[in-house]
Amino acid sequence: MPPIVMPTVAATPRIFELGLPDLALARGGVVRSHRVRGWWWSREGDTPENPAKDVPTVLLVHALTGSAVAGGKDGWWDPLIGPGKALDPAHHRLVCFNNLGSCYGSSGPGVEGFPAMKTVDLTSLDISRAILLALDKLGVGRVHLTTGGSLGGMVTLTLAALAPERFERILPFATSVSASAWVVGWNHVARQILRLDPGYPENVGRGLEIARQLAILTYRAEPGLDARQPRPAPGTDAGYPVQSYLEHQGKKLRNRFAAQAYELQLAAMDHHDLTQPLPGDTKPAISRVRAATLVVDVDTDQLFTPAQAAALAAQLRAAGAKVERETVASIHGHDAFLIEWKTLGPLLTKALHLQAPGP
Known part of the structure; x- marks a missing residue:
């Protein structure tokens, strides 16, 4: 029997930039000279310039003040990312983009082509649409797993509502279907x-x-x-x-x-609300989600409570999505998704192996 040859992993993750089409924002204004900064870690030979067709993509979405650097030096999820870890670049292409409107290399305040601050407002729809444009530019169609916490969880849900055919599995962490009062x-x-x-x-x-x-x-x-x-x-x-x-x-x-x-x-x-329909539709946006979903909350989270996670799971099930739910026990509250590494690893492994919906 011939020996099993494991893929060679690129030694370190890399940063890349993409020019994207102009983007009309949901609440007015247009992002021109649109650009995004991304982070990528995969097998040798699988690059942003030439993505391999046989490598499944895991999309990571950062939270409020995060950056595209998810793993490696200064990575916000570094304990979970790397050879032999829950998110292993030998098995999956790991990608993260800096949010639209942030300040770590993507179009945002002070960057040429971004609308003036006095006139611009941003939504989770805008951030999600920018990510979809970036995936299009890379030639990445279907995404094996998408995950993020807090605002990143909101964007994860929004992506799955905007393009249900592209997102096979999602793990929204410490988030909700809409921002509460x-x-x-x-x-x-x-x-x-x-x-x-x-x-x-x-x-x-x-x-x-x-x-x-x-x-x-x-x-x-x-x-x-x-x-x-x-x-x-x-x-x-x-x-x-x-x-x-x-x-x-x-x-x-x-x-x-x-x-x-x-x-x-x-x-x-603030503007995140998937109980409302997308433009041109009549049904709640959350009802469009088809991805196999693992909803994860934290028992001490005072921003996004277990009750909100239960409501999110119920809404997804009512729409026909396959949903599982886990609650993380932690003394650390909302930020447990950036602290409880021993618990998070198995949850990511579980999400990676959810049974995806058929085509």
């Missing part, structure tokens, strides 16, 4: 904090730091904060660790992100 309310307060900054809109500093601190408290949960940021020992004057932790997180975001991009990604979350 609770989510929109927190985003509203964050936006007002940004606008109080003396440098708004081009040179926001402290406002972005405080908006991030507010957000961090919604991304985490009380048990996790108590465990990682315990009260100081009695009789010390060291201050409360949670205060320095929040200041650190705020400064980190200020140093790597732009306030105008932050506003647009918040808007994309």
